[in-house]
Amino acid sequence: MPASPRRRRLRPKIFAVGLSGVVVAGLSLAGITSAFAASAGSLVGAASGKCLDVANNSTADGAAVHIWTCYSTVPSQTWTLADNGTVQSQGKCLDVANNSTADGGTVHMWSCVDAVATQKWSLNAGGALVNQASGKCLDVRERGTADGTRLQIWACGGTDNQRWTLTGGGTPPTTPPTTPSNPGTPVTNPDLGPNVSVFDPSMSASTIQNRLNTVFNQQVTNQFGQQRFALLFKPGTYSADANVGFFTQVAGLGLTPGQTVINGRVHVEADWWPDGSQNATQNFWRAAEGLAVNPTGGADRWSVSQAAPYRRMHVRGNLALSDGGWSSGGWMSDTKVDGQINSGSQQQWITRNSQIGSWTGSNWNQVFVGVQGAPANSFPSPPYTTIGQAPVVREKPYLYVDSAGAYRVFVPALRRNSAGTTWANGNPAGESISLSDFYIVRPGDNAANMNAALAAGKNLLVTPGVYNINQTINVTRPNTVVLGLGLATFVPQNGVVAMRVADVDGVKVAGVLFDAGTTNSPVLMEVGPNGSATDHAANPTSLHDVFFRIGGAIAGKATTSLLINSDDVIGDHTWIWRADHGNGGTVGWNINTADNGLTVNGDDVTFYGLFVEHYQKYQTIWNGENGRTYFYQNEMPYDPPNQAAYMNGSTQGWAAYKVADSVNNHQAWGLGSYAYFNVNPSVVNARAFEVPVKPGVQFRNMVTVSLGGTGTISRVINNTGAAVNTGHQVTYLTSGP
Template sequence: MTAAPSHAASPAAASARAAAALPTVWATVMSAASGRCLDAKAADTANGTVVQQYGCNDTTAQQWSFTATSDGYVRINSRNDASQVVDVADFSTADSAPVHLWAYGGGANQQWLPVDDGGGAYHFVNRNSGKCLDVPAASTADSVQLQQYTCNGSAAQRFQVVPVAPSSGDPDLGPNVVVFDPSMSPSAIQGKLNSIFRQQETNQFGSQRHAVLFKPGAYSADVNVGFYTQVLGLGLSPDAVTVNGAVHAEADWFQGNATQNFWRGAENLSVNPTGGADRWAVSQAASYRRMHLRGNLALDDGGWSSGGYLADSKVDGQVDSGSQQQWLTRNSQLGSWTGSNWNMVFVGSQGVPSTTFPRPPYSTVAQSPVTREKPFLYVDGNGAYQVFVPSVRTNSTATSWANGTPPGTSLSLDTFYIVKQGASAAQINAALAAGKNLLVTPGVYHLNQTLNVTRPDTVVLGLGLATFVPDNGITAMKVADVDGVKIAGLLFDAGTTNSPSLLEVGPNGSSASHSADPTSLHDVYVRVGGAGVGKATTGLVVNSDNVIGDHMWIWRADHGSGVGWTSNSSDTGLIVNGDNVTMYGLFVEHFQKYQTVWNGNGGRTYFYQNEMPYDPPNQAAWMNGSTQGYAAYKVADSVTSHQAYGLGSYCYFNVNPSVTAAHAIEAPNNAGVRFTGMVTVSLGGTGTISHVINNTGGPSNSTTNVANLTSYP
């Protein structure tokens, strides 16, 4: 186990370590601001040759070595002529002085102090001037000459140093993980990407699963992300991997309608989009996290789209929500935002709207009270695979990685049991009992016994939407009432025999405080039906205190295979019994009784999206005692403190449009239980929700489809 790089050591020690950590082989130097490479213009070797940024092209004009001089300083040599080094013109100490190549003569203007920003990124301080190597105005254009400028910690002065020689010794991650290296042929990379996408574009309920991993460096690629495909970079920073082209999700397969673009993800990449814009047209279970897009982002494809999740990301341009019905943006930095529909929520983010619900329907919260970002796989400077586990942040705003590697811990892959196709539940449990973490490679795993996570701080990280299916009516996974467990990137899919629950966090009666080290759930999805008949009384039960939910879709299927009122039966999506549980990006849909039941105190929800069950055959089949239907979000009468921001509940009773739900939200009427920004919608006027919360607000029906309520009480 190794800690993240420290920035608190003495300057001399830090400089020596930084110089020693630089590659000893030829390397490319890639700007974090632009994703472009340090380049000797026209591959020239003459004195005065402009040192510019240019699209990374794997030529020797973009390959550099670092030779120690003294006191931690290095000279940066060009591969085309190693006697030529990066030099500040005329020994200038002024801001904006240009940088070029010049024969090395030992001058202080030819020596640079590498300062480690973490994750293979550095800023370089000139020995003569004390100023930093800099991309003027953080430009993203080709042919911009580099300069020196007063050090300011910005991305314009941060450079990713990537060895040219491909690393070796990749672990065996099974047949469904593809690892790309920048030394590979672009055509070969594109061919593999196209092959995966062709298989997965329409494969909504198939069993194929894929993870596509990019090692640090630059790539020219069109990465079209289909079903059950996770695309991710293997750097400690998103800027360690630059894709020149696109990383996108489209809805061409469904005539531009993205309401079924589920189960996919893009993570930990930077993108220079062709034409300045990219598209992420998705609905549920399709996270866009830890991304840096140097352009604009569209969230639809011309037809309807039904909600997604953008977190820990930077979009330099504008995000256009288009037809998105609802969306959560958490801990991100945007150039700007345009668009609204029913429920747009922004938490702990910059560059987002400040106007308030309901015109337009924006709910904006300045800080995220408690978060932990999702653990992720990366390759360290020696080519070894590790898993980075970010630390908990409190009262946070914007990304965790803006200033380099965030606080956290790196775990060697040796501490993980790599779960591959054919692994049994007994083998997985044996690994857990031996103190191992789990790295679950892409696939569908049938379980004949519950997976028991009992060790504090265990990491269970799935790749490529890895899926657990309980075969005999068991709960697929149970987590003990211990500190700091992280469950991430998994789909829990109900089996044909009814399970009491699919995932249980803490046993019934859990009461220990985990405020210093909470358990967290990241991109955890629960499905009942759709891929076949599935049954579960409850999708997810949270009994432990202080749990963080970081994007979850809990879904009783409304389409696919095995779907029907009596076939994919399931009462409740989520039950929260623990205190001080915080949920970001909570999607719960189509369950047959309460969608969400919150029994614990101190709960907080930031964004809630719900559709009531489509398929009650008649009103008599869907009654809660004498009350018509069941609420989408139920806070128990015993609760004295609860906060929720940005809640949407929709009805579409297509089997029997005369069905009515009396309330979307039920909650005790006291000052400690507060709701902000609520909306109900009768989709196409098919069915009625009489009131938004308790007996307040509404109705949504065939006459008035949309009903808003700003706050309650």
């Protein structure tokens, strides 16, 4: 289906509010008219030295407003402080979206309406632009100084990110704090539920090690169990060996990795198989974050496959990604490895925005985006796809403890054209939110409580557990954070949609697993309603370590796992999986049914680390314009019983990645699709990738594999690329269609 056209937002009229008592540049109300009538030029931010700017020089209603490097000839940076109190550029007025008066209300451009109080501003003696409707100040989000940082309203505090100078270059900027924050009420001893262990440097090494061992011994083979754990280390130095099992998150509570140091190991092994195969292809669902590790013997190991993120880590030595047996795909970001990374048997891997000493090893598909020290692009020999910078990205939010002992959640700032870690030069840029602004979800909680908290303006911190939800979790407020610990899991009941995110700016969903219920859900997660068309380029919604599972633990069913209708969404590591194995009675062609893994209708959507496997029709469908994918890993369904059950009309099978015929622009780098038709090896899939033949559609560095020669993929992309089958098991293609 074609991408939806952008639609004009309708807004209700509101009545004007009097301007009594407002002061503009030291003038009383009587002086406002003459002051504004004579005021035109650039508005320069004191903190950044950059200009208030309308994104993309747009004159459309709803156009985003941000800061940008000042250019004297750009009309979108020319502002008039009009005599009626409006602030205008190119005939449109600076306006607060949706008539909001709350902290964080989005500022954009809209057709001028004299009676609308959200379009009335005053420039006070301190250089702040004060909105008449709310009494709040025009504020640069997260105290950002980067080009493209969006504007909002916030309680006036006299800070540099709220001070503006009209024309003339402005006052010299001061250095903003490196961790701008929303102070909130300090929370020093939160109840994080029964499945979170918080370690303190004052605790004995034996006490900590006993807890680590107890959790690991319970989780080492607990692939489809209900237990979830988070093991958190407060800032300090520890001697410990953290062997990380299923559904376990091990994380430091420092703002940067170096604040929490482990002398020992934080590792994953593949020695739990009785046959001694060291097979890591099922080492799923675990995580390590925010730790500096001085590894025993100078080397650590993270032998994993899908849904096992390795984030904000600093390995002061070498790191191995396998331990002898097969391993099948993983994720690393915002991480520094001082020594060498050895990928070993990893069939595919993505490393994003990191710094490494060196890399050795390759099999089918290794992708590096914004990685300092990455090997040169050399696909297919060896199959390295190297891209120097990530075009637009935000790192995953995380829980930390500040210097006063208060718990907070840090939301890293949006970065453009970036390489390396966020913390290379000290504290990262971003927003720090008090835990008092979060509703803490604990085992036994329900969706009604979550929705009530969200409606009251709270964010969600979801502690480890499995949550059966009988109504949709509705995220409607811009900039809401939903952060899961210990792979917190939502299971929809009675066929409901598990989560819907409104078409608003800057929502962050991270660290959660959506596990389909036994009654079919049409969708597990929806981002933006059908027809969404708002431009979120300056403050996109982002999904970090958001995972989906159909079957395995229970006989789950869902037609589509993830549906993205909003524009500009960033996908930052997701595994969308229809189970190929699991508990008895939970897996089968007519049991854990699921048509599509991911459907993208929004424009300008970017995915890093997209893993989609085993769906029964198109596994990924992309209908929006200007989509980008950096790394794609796919396995076709193992279990078609025969060819007749796996036909797309007259075509044998369904492509792993379908770009709609109506799309004019789409880019993808580093893609792999594999066949293993073990139920019926005679099944054939016509092609892995199906795309329109247009100049703006480009796929680079593709590989298809017949795993063990079991199953056939006839072509790589459209009708190009040699077949893989028993006699020819791997085909590489550097470009298409």
